[in-house]
Amino acid sequence: MSTFTVTELPLPGLKRLTRSRFEDHRGRFSRLCCPMALQQAGWQGPIAQINHSVTQHEGTARGLHYQRPPHEEMKLVTCLHGRIWDLVVDLRPDSPTFLRWHAETLDADEDGSLLIPAGFAHGFQTLTPNVELIYCHSAGYEPAFEAGLRVDDPALAIPWPLAVKNLSTRDQTFTLIESGFEGVGR
Numbered sequence: 001m002s003t004f005t006v007t008e009l010p011l012p013g014l015k016r017l018t019r020s021r022f023e024d025h026r027g028r029f030s031r032l033c034c035p036m037a038l039q040q041a042g043w044q045g046p047i048a049q050i051n052h053s054v055t056q057h058e059g060t061a062r063g064l065h066y067q068r069p070p071h072e073e074m075k076l077v078t079c080l081h082g083r084i085w086d087l088v089v090d091l092r093p094d095s096p097t098f099l100r101w102h103a104e105t106l107d108a109d110e111d112g113s114l115l116i117p118a119g120f121a122h123g124f125q126t127l128t129p130n131v132e133l134i135y136c137h138s139a140g141y142e143p144a145f146e147a148g149l150r151v152d153d154p155a156l157a158i159p160w161p162l163a164v165k166n167l168s169t170r171d172q173t174f175t176l177i178e179s180g181f182e183g184v185g186r
């Protein structure tokens with residue numbers, strides 16, 4: 001069984017993975033992540049950490065987060081319950097799509113995951129109540145290297161599908177992108 005099919009997305013290195021599923025009279029089974037298949041899809045480094053988040057209310061946004069070098073990280077984001085609008089911003093200063101964003105809808109009843117290269121900010125908005133996500137990270141959590149962008153930054157002009165709700169204080173207080181913003185190059 002091939003683990004997943006890979007769809008290239010408009011920002012270089014960003015991919016949608018669609019898992020193969022086994023279904024029978026009991027339900028369904030799919031392989032969530034497998035180092036060899038992930039590497040073939042472009043994953044670099046270990047699976048250093050796996051995180052789980054639960055978000056109760058529809059319209060909640062979390063993000064836009066990234067870790068600065070040398071702790072920048074790849075992420076594999078999968079929705080286990082509910083539906084989200086999952087968004088990334090390309091922060092690689094040498095990228096032809098620097099500061100461009102792209103979003104994908106991830107639904108627990110489908111089999112998609114978003115494979116996000118290092119050098120991207122990531123965030124999402126819940127489109128249903130009771131959303132559960134699982135994240136694979138290629139680097140461990142380094143709070144001193146955590147950074148973020150504002151979900152309402154006019155430089156990004158992100159058209160969130162719903163009115164944004166329930167931002168954390170931290171997410172409300174990131175600084176806005178100013179001219180000369182250099183992204184997260186090494």
Ligand SMILES: Cc1cn([C@H]2C[C@H](O)[C@@H](COP(=O)(O)OP(=O)(O)O[C@H]3O[C@H](C)C(=O)[C@H](O)[C@H]3O)O2)c(=O)[nH]c1=O
Nearest residue numbers: 049051053062063064065066122123124135140141168
């Ligand atoms: C990421 C992380 C966080 N934490 C602690 C720090 C806070 O005390 C608490 C919640 O963290 P945070 O507010 O950053 O959680 P989210 O707002 O859901 O952010 C996450 O979701 C956005 C959309 C992402 O892309 C990030 O991977 C991730 O930071 O867990 C840890 O102890 N370990 C960790 O690896």
